[in-house]
Amino acid sequence: MYEKFWLEAGDAAALIIPGSQAISYFSDVTNLCWFLEPELGGEIRRLHRLVGNAAADDGRHIVVGTGSSQLFQAALFALSTSPEITAVAAGRPIPVVSSVPYYSSYPAATDLLRSSLFRWEGDASSFEDSGGPYIEIVCSPSNPDGSVKAPALSSSHGKRIHDLAYYWPQYTAITTPADHDIMLFTVSKCTGHAGIRLGWALVKDENVAKRMVKYIEVSTIGVSKDSQLRAAKILKAVSSGYELEETAESYKLFHFGWKMMNDRWRRLREAATATGVFSLPVFQPEYCNFKNDSTSPSPAFAWLKCEGGIEDCESFLRENHKILTRSGKHFGAHMKFVRISMLDRDGTFNIFVERLMSIKL
Amino acid sequence: MYEKFWLEAGDAAALIIPGSQAISYFSDVTNLCWFLEPELGGEIRRLHRLVGNAAADDGRHIVVGTGSSQLFQAALFALSTSPEITAVAAGRPIPVVSSVPYYSSYPAATDLLRSSLFRWEGDASSFEDSGGPYIEIVCSPSNPDGSVKAPALSSSHGKRIHDLAYYWPQYTAITTPADHDIMLFTVSKCTGHAGIRLGWALVKDENVAKRMVKYIEVSTIGVSKDSQLRAAKILKAVSSGYELEETAESYKLFHFGWKMMNDRWRRLREAATATGVFSLPVFQPEYCNFKNDSTSPSPAFAWLKCEGGIEDCESFLRENHKILTRSGKHFGAHMKFVRISMLDRDGTFNIFVERLMSIKL
Numbered sequence: 001m002y003e004k005f006w007l008e009a010g011d012a013a014a015l016i017i018p019g020s021q022a023i024s025y026f027s028d029v030t031n032l033c034w035f036l037e038p039e040l041g042g043e044i045r046r047l048h049r050l051v052g053n054a055a056a057d058d059g060r061h062i063v064v065g066t067g068s069s070q071l072f073q074a075a076l077f078a079l080s081t082s083p084e085i086t087a088v089a090a091g092r093p094i095p096v097v098s099s100v101p102y103y104s105s106y107p108a109a110t111d112l113l114r115s116s117l118f119r120w121e122g123d124a125s126s127f128e129d130s131g132g133p134y135i136e137i138v139c140s141p142s143n144p145d146g147s148v149k150a151p152a153l154s155s156s157h158g159k160r161i162h163d164l165a166y167y168w169p170q171y172t173a174i175t176t177p178a179d180h181d182i183m184l185f186t187v188s189k190c191t192g193h194a195g196i197r198l199g200w201a202l203v204k205d206e207n208v209a210k211r212m213v214k215y216i217e218v219s220t221i222g223v224s225k226d227s228q229l230r231a232a233k234i235l236k237a238v239s240s241g242y243e244l245e246e247t248a249e250s251y252k253l254f255h256f257g258w259k260m261m262n263d264r265w266r267r268l269r270e271a272a273t274a275t276g277v278f279s280l281p282v283f284q285p286e287y288c289n290f291k292n293d294s295t296s297p298s299p300a301f302a303w304l305k306c307e308g309g310i311e312d313c314e315s316f317l318r319e320n321h322k323i324l325t326r327s328g329k330h331f332g333a334h335m336k337f338v339r340i341s342m343l344d345r346d347g348t349f350n351i352f353v354e355r356l357m358s359i360k361l
Numbered sequence: 362m363y364e365k366f367w368l369e370a371g372d373a374a375a376l377i378i379p380g381s382q383a384i385s386y387f388s389d390v391t392n393l394c395w396f397l398e399p400e401l402g403g404e405i406r407r408l409h410r411l412v413g414n415a416a417a418d419d420g421r422h423i424v425v426g427t428g429s430s431q432l433f434q435a436a437l438f439a440l441s442t443s444p445e446i447t448a449v450a451a452g453r454p455i456p457v458v459s460s461v462p463y464y465s466s467y468p469a470a471t472d473l474l475r476s477s478l479f480r481w482e483g484d485a486s487s488f489e490d491s492g493g494p495y496i497e498i499v500c501s502p503s504n505p506d507g508s509v510k511a512p513a514l515s516s517s518h519g520k521r522i523h524d525l526a527y528y529w530p531q532y533t534a535i536t537t538p539a540d541h542d543i544m545l546f547t548v549s550k551c552t553g554h555a556g557i558r559l560g561w562a563l564v565k566d567e568n569v570a571k572r573m574v575k576y577i578e579v580s581t582i583g584v585s586k587d588s589q590l591r592a593a594k595i596l597k598a599v600s601s602g603y604e605l606e607e608t609a610e611s612y613k614l615f616h617f618g619w620k621m622m623n624d625r626w627r628r629l630r631e632a633a634t635a636t637g638v639f640s641l642p643v644f645q646p647e648y649c650n651f652k653n654d655s656t657s658p659s660p661a662f663a664w665l666k667c668e669g670g671i672e673d674c675e676s677f678l679r680e681n682h683k684i685l686t687r688s689g690k691h692f693g694a695h696m697k698f699v700r701i702s703m704l705d706r707d708g709t710f711n712i713f714v715e716r717l718m719s720i721k722l
Contacts (some may be wrong), residue, residue, distance in 0.1 A: 006381035020367035066581040105687025113476040194587035220427040224585040225556035
């Protein structure tokens with residue numbers, strides 16, 4: 001979906017890397033995160049200041065990662081190896097939970113290597129708190145259902161990872177600068193560049209940040225400098241699109257994105273209503289401090305529910321209507337639900353809406 | 362060390378990425394490794410054909426990774442989750458071994474998440490083979506000591522990962538195209554671009570390759586496209602330096618590298634001999650099929666031994682002579698040994714040799 005925007009952006013977002021650049025492993029040995037390119041760190045902070053979606057200054061540490069997937073694992077590692085947790089965990093894996101529906105990659109990434117440090121325990125809402133340590137993942141706005149999510153658990157012995165991949169103005173109202181202990185972001189959902197594999201964490205506690213850095217050091221010896229330099233260029237183009245004078249509307253990424261998303265959601269809702277077979281989440285408008293306007297959420301995914309007795313929505317859509325979705329079962333939810341990407345190219349989205357419209361029970 | 366070469370190479374190795382390129386997660390959905398950029402796959406095969414250091418065609422699969430560190434872990438995952446191994450492992454972690462001195466990152470990366478799938482067991486030569494499955498890492502030429510290494514174990518129930526990061530003509534004689542089940546390579550040691558975080562594995566077995574892809578999919582959802590596109594450009598410049606007509610000597614990377622390394626090793630040996638305090642490995646010349654000449658190895662690391670009763674070589678060099686090295690203890694060896702990088706910039710290498718020369722007991 002964002003390709004159109006970046007085609008228009010032209011040279012401002014293009015990167016040239018000579019063969020002799022970015023050779024070394026190191027970016028800044030004076031920084032806790034020694035593999036973070038200083039230019040990228042600067043652009044990340046600048047963008048958060050512009051958008052107002054997260055507190056990124058005042059001693060908060062930036063840890064860069066190979067996408068936020070790697071940072072998620074780095075955070076699990078950092079939290080589960082903290083001295084206060086290992087003291088009480090007594091060698092048992094720390095439970096990792098998230099409230100249903102949760103992002104399907106959380107269980108897969110948590111249990112990939114069957115670690116003795118942490119283990120996926122499923123739905124946070126049904127977690128039996130025995131007084132031991134645990135880690136809750138809070139994804140808000142939520143992947144898959146787009147809702148604004150609060151933590152389900154609140155014990156003092158629990159730790160949290162806040163996945164804020166979708167807390168950008170094209171998807172939801174920016175109501176307040178988030179200010180949690182560990183916050184994850186990714187270029188992929190902010191600007192559309194998924195292939196760049198670049199995410200960042202904002203981390204308050206220095207020792208947690210250090211252990212996250214340690215994880216990334218051992219698992220991939222840092223993060224591609226090429227991706228970092230390109231991400232810096234792209235984020236810079238986004239901020240400049242707003243901050244430089246006389247910038248045309250077409251250079252404002254979040255307004256472009258919001259317009260596209262809003263239009264797609266309108267069309268999706270019309271199609272779903274026309275068929276009478278599906279329902280979609282209903283969102284309340286909220287005031288967005290970035291857009292200075294009251295806006296309804298337009299999430300990156302549609303969490304579609306099959307009505308009318310269809311028990312397996314994914315199979316129904318795939319077998320009968322050639323629509324590929326991801327079943328609710330992967331998200332800890334009922335198979336009546338499916339997750340649908342709202343970020344595909346125009347052509348694909350148009351075909352999807354057409355096929356959906358044609359469905360009659 | 363390689364910076365000088367790439368400054369000369371100019372535009373041939375420079376990459377331009379427009380903002381609208383490489384947006385998607387996917388590179389080639391028809392390939393088993395769906396996140397491998399086809400251009401990079403082509404250049405990898407072309408380079409192996411040129412150098413003759415590995416069999417990369419005829420159905421062997423290329424799995425790209427965020428450096429060979431990630432591929433090492435992907436290979437551990439793939440081997441330890443194979444149906445034949447899990448059937449006999451009965452839930453116990455598979456022992457992972459490598460003969461001393463081994464690369465210090467193997468134990469760290471193997472045990473990072475305290476996996477129940479595999480566990481570091483140290484020196485392959487002292488491994489007690491109880492008839493169960495195991496994984497042996499064979500790094501040849503060896504990091505840290507530069508020797509050509511054969512596997513220490515040979516049971517039919519064992520698996521091997523061959524780390525061939527240093528099997529390039531600037532470091533060692535290319536005697537035969539390696540043709541093992543799993544072979545790991547990295548751009549870092551081939552062309553010097555460590556910051557690119559890009560490695561590749563050549564894998565014979567389709568199912569092993571699939572599980573390696575699965576590991577990378579879950580841990581980082583693929584590999585930076587920017588790094589892949591740049592690596593393709595750089596490897597292309599290397600091959601073209603040899604294959605295009607009338608190319609000047611200065612565009613031949615491996616000859617540039619070999620000349621530099623050979624000169625550095627000569628100076629290092631002279632310095633070590635002059636002091637009488639140190640010894641270095643002695644290598645026999647071998648015929649290199651790539652250079653069509655008999656050549657002595659000139660490894661990327663010097664495995665230096667303190668003689669004359671110095672028990673802790675690392676401390677001795679650091680505290681008394683301001684030379685930073687890595688102690689032999691990290692490599693499973695005695696503290697009389699240290700590993701020294703031979704790939705630093707000229708200025709740093711010159712200071713190192715000067716300081717070494719000045720040492721008298």
